[in-house]
Amino acid sequence: MKDLFDQTKFHHLLVVEDGSLFGVISDRDLLKSTSTNISTVAATTKELVALNRRAHQIMTRKPTFLNENSRVKDAIAVFNQNEISCIPIVNDIKKPVGILSWRVITQELGRDK
Helix, strand or coil: CHHHHHHCCCCEEEEEECCEEEEEEEHHHHHHHCCCCCCCCCCCHHHHHHCCCCHHHHCEECCCCEECCCCHHHHHHHHHHCCCCEEEEECCCCCEEEEEEHHHHHHHHHCCC
């Protein structure tokens, strides 16, 4: 998981079980479960073991999500009411179809139209 975050621009991973959204793992969740020494020679065995944790051990369970037909104002309300940095977007059968971050919203609002 750490390698995936390190090698991509992703900051969130959706955890899916049987095709439905099950949880979310952020790069911060992974960081909280490890230490700042993890990529150095100072890393302890305990810290290295933390990297072998399973997704369900560090993910946010029952994440806040929106339906794909929701409006941007709904997403802004969700961000304002919760301390989250992304909102999974799901279809009517709770299958993930995307992910929305506050950054995407601010970039879109800042575009010259």
